[in-house]
Amino acid sequence: MEEAAGCVDLACCNKDLDDDRKGSDNSEGLSDDEMDNSTAELQATEDCLEDEVDDGEVWEGVNVSEIEGRFSSFVAQMTTIFPTSIIGLHSCLNVNSNDFRRLVSCPKCHTLYEFEKCFVDKAKMIPKVCSFSKFPNHPHRSRRQHCGSQLLRAVVTKDGDHKFYPLKVYCYKPLIESLQTLLSKPGVLNSCEHWRERKIPKDTLCDIYDGKIWEEFQYVNGSAFLAAPHNIGLMMNVDWFTPFKHTPYSVGAVYLSVMNLPRSKRFLKENMILFGLIPGPNEPPLNINSYLEPLVEELKVLWSEGMVINMPDNPGQQVHLKAGLLCVACDIPAARKVCGFLGHMAKLGCSKCTKEFHMNCETGHACFGCFDDGEDESPLRNESDHREQADLASMQTTQAARDRIESQYGSRFTALMLLEYFDCVRFHIVDPMHNLFLGTAKHIMKNVCRGVLGGSAGRLPGSTGRLPGECWEAAGECWEAAGECWEAAGECWEAAGECWEAAGECWEAAGECWEAAGECWEAAGECWEAAGECWEAAGECWEAAGECWEAAGECWEAAGECWEAAGECWEAAGECWEAAGECWEAAGECWEAAGECWEAAGECWEAAGECWEAARQCWEAVGECI
Numbered sequence: 001m002e003e004a005a006g007c008v009d010l011a012c013c014n015k016d017l018d019d020d021r022k023g024s025d026n027s028e029g030l031s032d033d034e035m036d037n038s039t040a041e042l043q044a045t046e047d048c049l050e051d052e053v054d055d056g057e058v059w060e061g062v063n064v065s066e067i068e069g070r071f072s073s074f075v076a077q078m079t080t081i082f083p084t085s086i087i088g089l090h091s092c093l094n095v096n097s098n099d100f101r102r103l104v105s106c107p108k109c110h111t112l113y114e115f116e117k118c119f120v121d122k123a124k125m126i127p128k129v130c131s132f133s134k135f136p137n138h139p140h141r142s143r144r145q146h147c148g149s150q151l152l153r154a155v156v157t158k159d160g161d162h163k164f165y166p167l168k169v170y171c172y173k174p175l176i177e178s179l180q181t182l183l184s185k186p187g188v189l190n191s192c193e194h195w196r197e198r199k200i201p202k203d204t205l206c207d208i209y210d211g212k213i214w215e216e217f218q219y220v221n222g223s224a225f226l227a228a229p230h231n232i233g234l235m236m237n238v239d240w241f242t243p244f245k246h247t248p249y250s251v252g253a254v255y256l257s258v259m260n261l262p263r264s265k266r267f268l269k270e271n272m273i274l275f276g277l278i279p280g281p282n283e284p285p286l287n288i289n290s291y292l293e294p295l296v297e298e299l300k301v302l303w304s305e306g307m308v309i310n311m312p313d314n315p316g317q318q319v320h321l322k323a324g325l326l327c328v329a330c331d332i333p334a335a336r337k338v339c340g341f342l343g344h345m346a347k348l349g350c351s352k353c354t355k356e357f358h359m360n361c362e363t364g365h366a367c368f369g370c371f372d373d374g375e376d377e378s379p380l381r382n383e384s385d386h387r388e389q390a391d392l393a394s395m396q397t398t399q400a401a402r403d404r405i406e407s408q409y410g411s412r413f414t415a416l417m418l419l420e421y422f423d424c425v426r427f428h429i430v431d432p433m434h435n436l437f438l439g440t441a442k443h444i445m446k447n448v449c450r451g452v453l454g455g456s457a458g459r460l461p462g463s464t465g466r467l468p469g470e471c472w473e474a475a476g477e478c479w480e481a482a483g484e485c486w487e488a489a490g491e492c493w494e495a496a497g498e499c500w501e502a503a504g505e506c507w508e509a510a511g512e513c514w515e516a517a518g519e520c521w522e523a524a525g526e527c528w529e530a531a532g533e534c535w536e537a538a539g540e541c542w543e544a545a546g547e548c549w550e551a552a553g554e555c556w557e558a559a560g561e562c563w564e565a566a567g568e569c570w571e572a573a574g575e576c577w578e579a580a581g582e583c584w585e586a587a588g589e590c591w592e593a594a595g596e597c598w599e600a601a602g603e604c605w606e607a608a609g610e611c612w613e614a615a616r617q618c619w620e621a622v623g624e625c626i
Contacts, residue, residue: 099173099177100171100172100173100277101171101172101173101174102115102166102169102170102171103115103169103170103172103294104118104151104152104166104168104169104170105166105168105169105170105279105290105291106130106132106147106149106151106168107149107150107167107168108130108147108149109130109132109134109147109149110284110288110290110291111130111132111147111290112170112290112291112293112294113130113151115166118151118152118164118166119164125162125164127150127151127152127154127164128151129146129147129148129149129150129151130146130147130148130149130150130151131146131147132146132147133145133146133147134147134399135397135398135399137397138397138398139397139398143398150167151166151167152164152165152166152167153165153166153167168279169279170276170277170278170279170291171276171277172254172275172276172277172294172295173274173275173276174294174298175256175273175275175295175298175299175302176298176301176302176307178273178274178275179232179258179273179302179307179309179323180307180309180310182258182271182273183232183258183309183321184309184310184312185312186312186313187312187313188261188271188312189230189309189311189312189319190313191260191261191262191265192230192232192258192260192261193229193230193260194262195207195209195260195262199493201489207263208259208327213326213327213423213426213427214226214233214259214326217233217324217326220421225322225324228322230309230319230320230321231321231322231323231324232258232259232260232321232322232323232324233258233259233260233323233324233325233326233327234256234257234258234259234299234323234324234325234326234327235256235257235258235259235325235326235327235328235329236254236255236256236295236325236327236328236329236338237254237255237256237257237328237329237330238252238253238254238288238328238330238334238337238338239252239253239330239331239334240252240253240278240283240334241253248281249280249281250280250281250282250283251277251278251279251280252277252278252280252283252288252291253274253276253277253278254274254275254276254277254278254291254292254295255272255273255274255275256272256273256275256325257271257272257273258271258273259326259327275295276291276294276295278291284337286337286412287337287338287340287412287413287414288337288338289413289414289415290415292338292414292415292416293415296415296416296418296419299323299324299325299419300418300419302322302323302324303322303323303324303419303420303421305322306320306321306322306323307320307321307322307323308320309321324421325416325419325422325427326427327427327428327429328416328427328428328429329428329429330428330431331431331433332344332431335351335428335431336351337414338414338416338428339351339414339416339424339425339427339428340386340390340411340412340413340414340416340417340424341410341411341412341424342406342407342410342411342412346407346410347359347407347410348407348409348410349410350378350410351381351410351425351428352380352381352425352430353378353379353380353381354378354379354380354381354410355378356378380425381425382425383423383424383425383426385409386411386424386425387417387424389405389409389411390411390412390413390414390417391413392405392409393405393406393409393411393412393413394412394413506625507625509625510622510625510626513618513621513622513625514622516618517615517618517619517622520611520614520615520618521615523611523614524608524611524612524615527604527607527608527611528608530604530607531601531604531605531608534597534600534601534604535601537597537600538594538597538598538601541590541593541594541597542594544590544593545587545590545591545594548583548586548587548590551583552580552583552587555579555580555583
């Protein structure tokens with residue numbers, strides 16, 4: 001705001017007036033010829049002194065009083081020549097410090113004109129009046145007249161010339177030029193990309209980047225906007241201030257900030273963009289559309305075509321970027337004028353919903369204390385209905401019809417609706433500042449106390465309704481605690497990383513366990529194969545035993561034959577008994593082999609049990625790892 005106050009003087013005059021002011025500074029001094037003569041005389045004096053005084057010599061025979069007299073005369077002449085104002089100094093040095101552009105503003109309807117177009121005949125110096133007609137299609141011809149307000153005033157200079165100066169001047173600096181100047185500073189364009197590296201827990205709102213609008217504008221109609229590098233989102237503010245003390249003169253400032261910058265740099269004086277100064281002495285009553293039109297035209301170009309920025313860190317390299325207006329941060333009266341809503345004292349005074357406030361019969365103003373009357377929740381406003389209602393109001397041909405439509409819907413036209421992407425309902429934010437810091441709470445408490453105590457409440461302390469100093473101390477402690485929380489969050493992130501590493505190691509161990517389990521299964525398969533071989537060997541033993549029994553039967557048959565042969569067979573019978581003994585011995589051996597097979601089968605079963613036990617331990621290890 002200090003920068004805006006410093007430009008007020010520039011808004012009240014133009015270059016011609018600066019020249020006259022410089023001329024008035026010299027009116028009591030010397031003319032241009034006399035100034036040239038004084039300069040020549042000064043040069044002659046210096047040449048004389050150089051001739052009389054050589055290096056290393058002492059002044060002898062020099063009339064000091066004459067030199068002092070010449071010097072005093074020179075100083076006196078210089079005091080009349082030297083400018084007495086900053087504007088005069090800039091004019092003498094030919095320094096164009098005022099790079100604002102000027103438009104003539106109508107004192108009545110605030111319509112803007114270029115200075116060259118404010119004359120009917122510029123050669124004859126005939127100024128014209130304001131030609132704006134608020135209702136050109138009014139059914140009554142008499143109501144279609146133009147504004148007719150005077151735009152210029154005639155001034156007679158000291159030379160007798162007549163010059164015309166605007167009664168009101170709207171000074172503005174093109175937004176694209178300001179953005180190019182700001183983003184071309186070293187480090188600014190890189191700082192605009194730091195928001196992409198933020199690590200914020202989910203569902204946590206810490207800055208504007210965590211809101212829905214910023215998220216929705218990452219991609220617009222399938223094309224990357226904020227998701228693309230270097231594209232920026234802008235925040236606009238409009239506010240009025242009094243640049244002079246003890247003077248009821250209010251000047252409006254339209255300024256913007258780059259939301260891509262970190263919060264610590266976003267609102268620094270050197271990073272703010274002052275777009276325009278709305279002339280006083282009073283605020284425009286209903287809207288500031290005429291003062292927003294130059295800004296809207298540049299915002300259209302920035303949205304559709306973009307602009308080119310020279311990279312300060314890489315000379316010769318250029319960056320193409322686009323920009324969009326995504327936020328309006330004003331107090332309540334300014335937000336209503338900028339975004340196209342009725343004032344907060346209207347029946348439909350809320351810019352977020354359509355709740356109707358009851359009117360106080362005594363004061364004629366809206367009563368905001370009717371939120372516990374049992375009414376259903378009022379529907380929220382939306383951009384499509386707001387634009388439709390504003391267009392309907394702007395199409396009315398009479399003031400009465402327009403007022404009726406605006407009062408019915410609480411909407412009116414604003415120049416920001418010319419931006420296809422701008423949402424007047426969602427893009428303006430609420431204003432808690434005046435309630436918390438500027439005494440609204442004190443005003444409410446005073447009225448309540450007076451109403452309850454019958455006017456005997458007396459004066460409340462000046463600190464009533466404002467934040468006490470303890471709150472500021474507590475706020476500082478909260479900021480410190482928040483810093484500690486952020487540090488703890490960082491430690492948690494580090495611990496989470498370590499946990500992820502430990503989990504990876506667990507997964508690796510689980511893989512090793514699965515490999516060991518596979519090996520166990522392979523060993524169990526081998527055990528089953530060995531057991532099958534044992535069973536096959538046992539079968540062979542049983543077959544051998546059967547063969548032995550068959551041989552024993554044959555022996556018994558041979559024994560019968562031996563009995564028939566009687567005597568001769570006793571010897572053969574002995575032989576048979578011997579053969580039978582040998583058979584019994586072979587059968588014993590077979591039984592022993594069968595026993596050994598059974599023992600081998602038992603060992604195989606024990607090995608299989610051990611394999612099952614090992615497999616069970618592997619499964620338990622896998623369960624613990626998971």
